[in-house]
Amino acid sequence: MPLTRLSRPLPFLVLSFAALLSGCGGGGAGADEEGPPVGTQQYPAGFWEGTVGTGAAQRTMVGFVDGGADGKGGEFYLARGAAGAAGYDGLYGLLRANLTAVQATGVTYFSVQDGKFATGLSLRGTASSSPATGKTVAISGNYTSPAGTAAATGAPTPFKLNYSKLNDYPARADLIAGTYRGSGVFGGQWVFTVTERGVLSGRVGGCNVQGAAAPRSPGSALYSVTMNLTGDESSCGYRSSQQTGVAVLRFDANNVPNGIWVLTRNSIGTDNTFVLNGLADPRQPTTPSPTPLSAAGNWAGTLTLPAGVTGDLDIHGTVFPDGGMFFYTNSSFNHNVLYGRLIRYNNDQTTNRFVTANDGVFFDRLLDGTGDYMGGYVSGVLVDATVESAAADGIANRLTGTYSYPTQPGGYPTRFVMQPDSLYTLPARRVGQANVNMIAGGYRMAGSSFGGHQVDIDIAVDGSITGVTSNQCLIVGKLLGNLAEGRQNLYRVEAFGFLDNPARPANFIGCELSSGPSQSGSAAAIFDANGEVVGLRILAAGLFQSGQRAHTVFVGTKRPAP
CATH class of the missing domain: 2.40.128 (Lipocalin)
Known part of the structure; x- marks a missing residue:
């Protein structure tokens, strides 16, 4: 279904239309008056986590503040959990810290519940530092009501933010490399892969996405993100739009990335903004050969299906020298099919990692319930594969990876492990x-x-x-x-x-x-x-x-x- 200007966003995918205003304008009505700021200069740059609202209306809030040229503030974006498990509202603009006083005017707010936005809001608060380190660790304040939206309250809304522990993980290209997808209570409506070279590809809603993700600055936990949206008119209402923003990773107890926040807004094309809160696909250790290998050949192996999903567990097929691939599963009556084109992650051929160019196709023989050749196709399938070899001969002897698509049952990708198929090995x-x-x-x-x-x-x-x-x-x-x-x-x-x-x-x-x-x-x-x-x-x-x-x-x- 096409996404329109005021349509209800997909779960876990916040699509809004928000004009970036300059740091001027009113909107201060209802905000508490404050006296001259006092105390030590605060530096609010970083990623923040906390709460917004009070009582039964209290929600999660996360976001980032850019330090600007002097560290006293710049661009900010806060994402507020919306009512009714609808996703995340967006609150963004320009913010400055004058000693302990934090202020932003001309702020834009997007309400995911009704797809509307409000402009000209004001945000005021106080930043405080740790007595032990002197580092800014908390911001509390309020912002004026986003009039004309479902999020309007008629009075300022309080918030409390703490400097996130995620700031302790400086951004690295090898950390963000992986596959991420919308998941959890809001469902999954997007998926993308980031390579170690920072190439981002995938799908967001009905749009194909190509872009980049790279460390933003030395020592920062933030990654700069760009996403170029393409697609046909019927499925991608935001085609020809370019998104820019930031991402930050979440980590498990072993310090392995297990999730991601992405906060962007348009720099080219139709005004819109994305809040993506996703899980990272589990990462498998691999031992790729240091010598560039070709995945060309005939392969056979097994599948590991997502929890709760049943189906064929074998996989067979072919990869061409030019990257064209066609895999299928055996069954007593017909076959599931996966085909597309594998491309290398980089151009210098020094790694044995491959990924589809976001054009993979999966045919499910049971999608229409008949089990025959008139089943159903799913496009935009992502395949992430690694080809390996025995150290001695330099010949590819193992192909491992995953395939996934936004509507895949189970929420996680299907994994495959394949070896050269002896039935098709040239004598x-x-x-x-x-x-x-x-x-x-x-x-x-x-x-x-x-x-x-x-x-x-x-x-x-x-x-x-x-x-x-x-x-x-x-x-x-x-x-x-x-x-x-x-x-x-x-x-x-x-x-x-x-x-x-x-x-x-x-x-x-x-x-x-x-x-x-x-x-x-x-x-x-x-x-x-x-x-x-x-x-x-x-x-x-x-x-x-x-x-x-x-x-x-x-x-x-x-x-x-x-």
Whole structure:
């Protein structure tokens, strides 16, 4: 559903429209008058945690204050827990500390409950320091009522903030590297990954996000964040918007990052602001090879599903030399499918970490309850993978990682551990000789694995693919040459698809797959213990401009020559 200017924000995702005002203007009505400030100059820079309101209306408040050029204050952003578990209201502007007095005028407030904002608020308070260290450790005060919003009270709202322990964790690029997603009582509506190079990619609501996250300044716990939002008009109401702001990590008892706060507002495009409070995906230690490795090859392994989720636990598939990937799970009737393109985290090829370019697709055969090829697709799937090798040979022998998407059951990603698939490993005597001639012939896939339909496919010596299904769909396509000069069991498949058979018997209703898009993908031979070809696998997918998708998993055994 498109997000509109005054629509109710998604849970745990605060979308507001807030104009950044200069530090002038009124809005002080209702605030307590104070005398001249007294005491020692306070320096309020940092991340703060505390409470806002009183009694039953009391809520959590977190946020940051920038120190500015002289340390006495600058830009600030406070996030207030909203009523009704709706998410977080935003309160931001410019703040200054004059000795112990803290003041901000021209403040903007966004109310997540009704999607409205108020401007011209005033914030006043007092900062105090620790007697032992002299460091500013507390700020208490109030801000004027955000008139015209659901958060309006008609009177100043008090708050109390303490200097957060999260400030004790100076920002580092390797600390923030990981995957984060909305979770907890508000549900999950966003997910993004940050690499060690600071590249941020993911989804926020219905928008694709590309950006960066990097330490803000030496010794600070804050990270500077940019997020560029893109997408189509129907799903991303904030396309072409650029967000800037800060993030701060949360940590478990072992000082491992386990959560994140992200507070941003627009610098380009439609006025809006985001408060993202998320959990970090559990981190797995890996031992990647110091030598750049390719993930290309045929893989097989197992899945670890999120708690409370049941399903197939095996995974098989292919990664192309160019990063194209296609994985699937076996079942007694059909397959779940994951496909997309893996890219390296950096450009100098010195690490063996890969991630999807935020365009992964997951097909769930049970999404519509039928379990057949007419199931459902989820786009924007993130895959984070590491390829490893035995220290001695420098050959990739382990592929581990996760895949996740915003609506994934269980709230956490699905993990996979894979090794080279022995059934598809090119025999030593065929290295350098793998070509179309080697796999020319006929292959059959039993109906129990293709939506109930038997499939026969023939590969000609020129690479032409022809075939027919038991429900009278004709199959066409082209199998191109080996992708690795005969050194790998990988072939490119193009123009693969299904056609209605005009010569079908009268009792057949036609080919339901014929309306799908042309597909492309990969092929690989299946070998026996003697290195003879005994089967063929074709993995392909396609997409119409209209958004309609189709895919094929064919795993057939060789038919005897006629």
